[in-house]
Amino acid sequence: MYYKCILMVFAATCVLYASGQSYEDKRCKCVCPSLAAILNNTNGSDRKLYIANVPPSKCDCDGVILPQVDAEIKSRGQEFCPRCECKYENRNTTIIKVVVIIVIWVIMLLVVYMGFLICLDPLINKRAKASYQEHTNEDDEGSVSGPSQQMGVRGNVLNRVTHQQDKWKRQVREQRRNIYDRHTMLN
Incomplete structure (x- = not known):
């Protein structure tokens, strides 16, 4: 059981390390309507997410979205860009990783403690x-x-x-x- 816990922690750490490689602490996140809504002039409700690592001054449609789309959308930039919402996000992924690791450790400690109590119950x-002996009066604990x-x-x-x-x-x-x-x- 002890080896399983260590293996779980190792796997969780590897997953956190691998996932940490694909995310940045500072990023620009833009949510835009579907490209089909612009090309077909329909009012589709599907939204598309664009994420780029750019400075805060370039967190807009011209700096994030237009470099990633086709030339046909670039030519309709005046029609497409006003429908997009761009936000600059600054977060600390190191703190997020530390909190997740602490939560995993607490859960593991509680599981180990529960296993200890389960093993201890039959012994008790x-x-x-x-050593059980019949008592004549259940309320009298002094006459043991x-x-x-x-x-x-x-x-x-x-x-x-x-x-x-x-x-x-x-x-x-x-x-x-x-x-x-x-x-x-x-x-």
Whole structure:
């Protein structure tokens, strides 16, 4: 399991590194109508995205879109450009990568912790069943005697926790039986 976690982190890091190569921190992003809408003079709702790495002063239709389109669209630039919306974006992809890596690590730590608790639960239940002794009064926790006194404080706390857990499970079973079978509520 430990190797799978390391492999997952390595794969995520490789993906982040590869994806980081295709994006720039500073870019000009232009959203324009479809080229078919201009050529056919139809009002299509499809939009096209143009992204270029240009300085802020050239973040317009002439600097980003016209160098990427056909000559036919370039000749209709006066008709095409007013329909485009260009925005200059400045972002820090390093911070984005760090946040994603931290989130992945937190998720992995929680998965490892959950696995630890799943493995620990049978051990606690086995120890509790081995040292279980019948109590005459469930509310009296001070009258614990026998092998549980020899286990010391740690074993005593563990016995109390498992005793409370068993008591709660019995109460839940009793409530379910009363509600579903007898259709009554407990006090």
